[in-house]
Amino acid sequence: DGGITQSPKYLFRKEGQNVTLSCEQNLNHDAMYWYRQDPGQGLRLIYYSQIVNDFQKGDIAEGYSVSREKKESFPLTVTSAQKNPTAFYLCASSNRDRSRGTYNEQFFGPGTRLTVL
């Protein structure tokens, strides 16, 4: 089955620790994204990547880092510099419609809930 997997489902960390959230897709999508959702709010973009070894900051990149060494993988590291890291983190991917030069809809993984103790 093609899809996006995120692990772990729930993650707890102590203040001052870095933590890495996994995101893998086997859809052969070009672009991948990380979002954060806080209670009662919409999704906010943290980072995105259109191709391997390239990524761009989103609206709330401070305190986060990413890498894109493989097309199917886009891990997100939440560093100790992130002031309020407790949130629900969502990874997404989308494919490029090369005939139109545009991207199609984004598909989301199941999410990781990070709680800082």
Added chain:
Amino acid sequence: DQQVKQNSPSLSVQEGRISILNCDYTNSMFDYFLWYKKYPAEGPTFLISISSIKDKNEDGRFTVFLNKSAKHLSLHIVPSQPGDSAVYFCAASARWNAGNMLTFGGGTRLMVKP
């Protein structure tokens, strides 16, 4: 500065009736609009989209209407079913811009009562 707004945080509808969820945007560069459905502790599921060259798109019980002059779109669900109860997010992008970044509204919680 919220570029995509969903002004109704919640909506309650009787089963079998129509649900209408609304969304407003401010950025005139947006040319692609999407609706997602989300259950608690799960990722959003894509429902339906519309390009700015159209004013209506239908898929089964779901229809999205776009009014570009008013910078407004709406999602109609007919007939509403209890399984439709979820949070609905509208999202917008400027597809020709790099990366297809989506800007999301704050969501509307739909409750369909049996």
